Amino acid sequence: MIRAENVVKTFDDFTALDGLNIHVPEGAVYGLVGPNGAGKSTIIRNITGIYRPDSGSILVDGRSVYENPAVKAEIGYIPDDQYFFVQAGIRDMMRWYRSIYPSFDMDRYKKLGEVFRLDEKRPMRKLSKGMQKQAAFWLALCLRPKVLILDEPVDGLDPVMRRQVWSLVLGDVAENGTTVLVSSHNLRELEDVCDHVGIIHKGKTVLERSLSELQENVVKVQAVFPDGTELPEDLRILHKSVSGRLETLIIRGGLEEIRTRIEALEPVFYDLLPLTLEEIYIYEMGGEEYAAKDILL
Amino acid sequence: MIKLDYRDARPIYVQIKEGIKALLVSGALAPGERLPSVRELATQLTINPNTIARAYRELTNEGFLYSVPGRGSFAVPEEDTAKLKKQELFRSFDKAAKDLTDVGVGTDELIDRLRTKEGSK
Numbered sequence: 001m002i003r004a005e006n007v008v009k010t011f012d013d014f015t016a017l018d019g020l021n022i023h024v025p026e027g028a029v030y031g032l033v034g035p036n037g038a039g040k041s042t043i044i045r046n047i048t049g050i051y052r053p054d055s056g057s058i059l060v061d062g063r064s065v066y067e068n069p070a071v072k073a074e075i076g077y078i079p080d081d082q083y084f085f086v087q088a089g090i091r092d093m094m095r096w097y098r099s100i101y102p103s104f105d106m107d108r109y110k111k112l113g114e115v116f117r118l119d120e121k122r123p124m125r126k127l128s129k130g131m132q133k134q135a136a137f138w139l140a141l142c143l144r145p146k147v148l149i150l151d152e153p154v155d156g157l158d159p160v161m162r163r164q165v166w167s168l169v170l171g172d173v174a175e176n177g178t179t180v181l182v183s184s185h186n187l188r189e190l191e192d193v194c195d196h197v198g199i200i201h202k203g204k205t206v207l208e209r210s211l212s213e214l215q216e217n218v219v220k221v222q223a224v225f226p227d228g229t230e231l232p233e234d235l236r237i238l239h240k241s242v243s244g245r246l247e248t249l250i251i252r253g254g255l256e257e258i259r260t261r262i263e264a265l266e267p268v269f270y271d272l273l274p275l276t277l278e279e280i281y282i283y284e285m286g287g288e289e290y291a292a293k294d295i296l297l
Numbered sequence: 298m299i300k301l302d303y304r305d306a307r308p309i310y311v312q313i314k315e316g317i318k319a320l321l322v323s324g325a326l327a328p329g330e331r332l333p334s335v336r337e338l339a340t341q342l343t344i345n346p347n348t349i350a351r352a353y354r355e356l357t358n359e360g361f362l363y364s365v366p367g368r369g370s371f372a373v374p375e376e377d378t379a380k381l382k383k384q385e386l387f388r389s390f391d392k393a394a395k396d397l398t399d400v401g402v403g404t405d406e407l408i409d410r411l412r413t414k415e416g417s418k
Contacts, residue, residue: 029347167341170339170343173347174336195347195348212348215308269399274311
């Protein structure tokens with residue numbers, strides 16, 4: 001649904017995107033993660049047609065987005081820094097959205113009013129940050145977009161509202177096959193709502209895969225081996241730490257394959273654990289030399 | 298109905314599968330009962346619908362569920378659940394037996410325990 005190939009974007013002499021690739025299949029919920037300054041918001045602004053890439057191609061549903069209102073009409077977008085007209089309340093913004101997006105669903109707007117319970121007349125700029133986010137979801141969901149692009153969407157929302165908006169978004173995914181691209185730092189949350197993940201760093205794609213593939217190809221092993229055990233060299237160990245006799249290994253490979261190989265070493269004790277998305281991220285970024293430093297202050 | 302443990306590192310679809318199996322084995326999900334639709338479960342648990350569809354698909358392949366196009370997924374009828382229940386319980390039995398053997402409990406001791414259990418009934 002979204003295909004970004006070799007996208008390069010520079011600002012003066014700063015290269016924000018350096019040949020980035022992103023492929024979001026139709027009906028997928030794609031989590032875009034990466035360190036601060038990796039280029040998440042920049043690629044999103046390229047995909048939504050706000051920026052024009054220096055080179056590379058970006059297609060949404062097979063069509064170019066930049067200066068193409070027909071495609072933009074099918075994209076719902078919640079930016080991280082929202083803009084509202086001076087003095088405009090939610091109702092005013094709704095009228096504006098309705099005049100721009102042909103797919104705007106007025107019945108939905110009324111129904112969602114019961115969910116969000118915001119004062120429609122109060123100027124948006126006087127609402128709290130969290131309330132502004134709620135308003136943005138309210139309006140975006142009324143567009144019934146084919147593609148929903150969310151930049152740090154649940155920042156500032158309380159836990160009940162986070163659940164509420166994800167529940168609404170996922171309902172649309174299940175019902176209408178809406179494609180969602182979401183950037184976030186909350187990996188715990190992405191693990192639930194996403195089925196695809198892309199990790200980017202310094203304007204490049206580090207890794208892009210379906211979440212299940214990702215989780216099924218890395219295993220954490222905790223084991224105590226008999227003294228003098230040499231681990232086979234072809235075991236693809238990403239990370240190793242030792243605490244007393246207990247070794248913790250992060251190994252690339254399928255669960256059953258690794259189980260067989262570890263058992264062959266006749267460990268005194270062993271346990272195989274799947275990795276959470278957060279752990280995968282930390283180990284992958286560690287490989288990219290972006291790791292938290294152990295410093296004492 | 299299905300609980301997800303956020304501290305559990307197992308992939309979500311595995312947790313959903315295990316959750317549904319547990320409901321079947323305990324009888325909380327009656328044989329032949331209709332399961333919530335993918336959409337219902339996705340919005341209720343705030344979980345990706347494709348993840349839930351995958352759990353349902355695998356449970357169907359493993360014989361716990363059957364699906365009727367357009368109507369949804371159902372728990373298999375009684376005669377089939379009995380067999381699966383036994384399978385599941387034997388699996389936890391095997392695991393407990395292995396854990397006990399690992400801490401040095403001998404086969405004889407396990408057999409003794411089973412015998413006294415039966416005798417005390």
